[in-house]
Amino acid sequence: MVLEDLATASARGAAIYAEITDYVANCDAFHVVRLPEKATQQERLVRRLLRRGPIGHYNAHGTGTVKNDKLEAGLITELWPSIDSQPLVCATKSLLGHTIGASGAFEVAVVAQSMRHGRLHGTLTDPIEGIRIAQKTIDVDTDSAISVSFGFGGHNAGLRLERYAG
DSSP, X not given: OOOOOHHHHHHTTOOOOOEEEEXXXXXOOOOSSOOOSSOHHHHHHHHHXXXXXXXXEEEOOXXXXXXXXXXXXXXXXXXXXXXXXXXXXXXXXXXXXXXXXXXXXXXXXXXXXXXXXXXXXXXXXXXXXXXXXXXXXXXXXXXXXXXXXXXXXXXXXXXXXXXXXX
16 A cells, blocks of 8 residues: 555556545553443544545444454444444455554555445444445445554544545
8 A cells, every 4th residue: 555645646657546624533541452331532533534424334443352342332332323324434454454553554455445335344243233345345435435544552533535536
């Protein structure tokens, strides 16, 4: 994956898969490896990424642990109380495993490819009640997505991607 400014990519004739239109980072400084009971800082991060409008796809941090999945499910239902209002949710880590510091980059590359090809991968997990999880690979046309990472030490980061219209 190469990140570069639009003018440089266009000048060299690069294939542009998606455009990063926002980046937010914060820290809850709760614990080195444990997550807090309530996703206050994670919610603040996603709300800031939603300032540009709704999204069609949310790539969850989704480690597949009971504590993380409960925290993130609570975050999703707080932001989108009705399952019908939720974007499609998937968790790339369920397919790739947790690559620690590289997971965010892998996930953004997958999200960009999903937007480019109009296909969203399924998630290898039991359904979480009240969450609109993509259970199998589906064709879906989405113009916007968010990918989030909630890292060790309470470091949280998220990117908003838009389909490149150029």
